[in-house]
Amino acid sequence: MQACAVIAEFNPFHNGHQYLLEQARKVTKADLVIVIMSGNFVQRGEPALINKWERARVAINCGADLVVEIPTEYAIDSAKEFAHAGVEIAQKLGASFLAFGSENPDLDFENESKILDRQFDQRAKKYNQNFAAQLFDDTAIMNSNDILGINYAYWNSKSKRGLQLIPLQREQADHRDTEIKGSIASASAIRRAALEQSEYFNAVPKASLKAIRNAKLTSWEDFWIMLNYRLLTSTPQELRHIKGVTEGFENRILNLVDKSNSFTELMQKLKTKRYTYTRIQRSLTNILLNIQATPFNLTKTRLLATNQLGRIFIREAALGSVVMTKVTKEDFENNYAITKRADDLYQLVSPYQWGKGPIIKKNVKE
Amino acid sequence: MQACAVIAEFNPFHNGHQYLLEQARKVTKADLVIVIMSGNFVQRGEPALINKWERARVAINCGADLVVEIPTEYAIDSAKEFAHAGVEIAQKLGASFLAFGSENPDLDFENESKILDRQFDQRAKKYNQNFAAQLFDDTAIMNSNDILGINYAYWNSKSKRGLQLIPLQREQADHRDTEIKGSIASASAIRRAALEQSEYFNAVPKASLKAIRNAKLTSWEDFWIMLNYRLLTSTPQELRHIKGVTEGFENRILNLVDKSNSFTELMQKLKTKRYTYTRIQRSLTNILLNIQATPFNLTKTRLLATNQLGRIFIREAALGSVVMTKVTKEDFENNYAITKRADDLYQLVSPYQWGKGPIIKKNVKE
Known part of the structure; x- marks a missing residue:
């Protein structure tokens, strides 16, 4: 059986995602499509709009055969480390292809990726800055999907078990668009519309709409009391041990938290030219989850959802x-400890009934 | 000017406290009565029912001339360390007397206190066990006020600047009584009645009744989300650094927190014959406030409230x-850091407008 992997967040799942899964299957002629997905916290350094089980269920109902999880410490890391985890999992699962959305599918991703090895190369720096900036700002030159594609190519080139990279032309919507025009809209525009209870219904498949409507939608503000508490009870020394907290950032945060009454307020006060919103959010997520810098060590991935085909493949x-x-007690204490922590916190603000075992869809054609 | 000190919690201030202050002044003929009071967290290892500023204001309106604060790390410590801090402050303030309520004022406190030096003495052990037990259970032989008295005597005997100890016969109510009968009731009975909105009005002076009625009453459940969050994001190693967390208690807590939906539930699960409720609550308060064991080092006390006489005395x-x-930035970062932390958290669940400066009552006879 040949598998095509897709690295995704589905935050939330929209028509563009459905199109991507369809194209991935069609172009590669793979027997099954594996989705390698973030869990309850995502790469922008924030909680997912709806929990990972619901997002996995929607994915299975909208074209995926198998959904596995990127452990949280990698899911919320930089584009480079996020890509590292995704590619590592795709390779461990023995996928043949890695499909991804791209604004410029004709780009020579493998060639472009070579600059990532040159740490002092200005273009490499720019890529990463662009990527971070683009998630929030409109100042970036290159699209974040392409930057991710370059990072996929980079990690793929480091391994013997190479995947065939399949860049797929993205549908219309710029992911920075904030307005929802037709049936294709960006995930951020949909998140905003869902949180503001305005119109987004045409932009998502029915299964996704149902999931969004049934969920308690989650945002950073739901975790403000915890972050605020953590900061109020932390010393600068303790914060300096947290991943991404460097260069006096710990003192800046501790000074500003006293004067902030919400997450948004703290973010606004923390923002400077030097730090992008994404970088700040990621550091705050690391503080919230008490994550310290550790070397990359991804050994396993959790099965979130599968259909019969996925089960046969496994x-x-x-x-x-x-x-x-099933996640054992040992996993929970070791390689899966941070993800468990993220899930525990997520459930404090938005409880869900899933999680004892993966979601299994009985019939392929349901 | 001769001052009589009273070490107290006033949680909340009741008729018995008013009687104690009156007797202290009358018996010692002191020029002024200084109250050395816990702040927003108290010795049972829990938040005070109402905030420290309101309690200090009530004290000033009901017979105290000066109210200063026991720093939080000592206020929530064992009887011995609580007494240590109280006596240290009384001596630093140059008080002549230390008055305290007692069920057995004829007890030879100084003589009894000698056993506290003998660590392996069974009676010393029993004292401390009794004290802890008594706060919650009805199994104790000796009254907690007398145990405190013995600890006051102990620390007083260690210093050259000795205070004259004035044990004062307590009014009727056993502090373990849960029902409120007349005008004298225990602080725990009043707390419970206030939280349950039942009858306690005869047992407190008018000023205290007003303060209780105007306050957002606070209990451990208000801090459950923070404690729960802290436990869910802590490793056993991190917990072992917390004061009072020893002997595998860290693993017990981490195992049980997953199964607990409230503070009360966690407490019930944690309770064993080995640990009293008070000891568990104190450890949980240390975890909540992220307090590590440090040597006793009390240099200053914060002025909470005063009248004209108190100002002249200072x-x-x-x-x-x-x-x-005024607490300087340096104080907030050093000797007053834990107290600031306690206040910051208290204000997250029960905001108050005071705290920029002490409460000053303009006229002695108002």
């Missing part, structure tokens, strides 16, 4: 040691 | 270096 490819269908 | 006794009328 069995045939003998992926039992890579894909956790 | 000036005449040249107490400027001991009594903080």
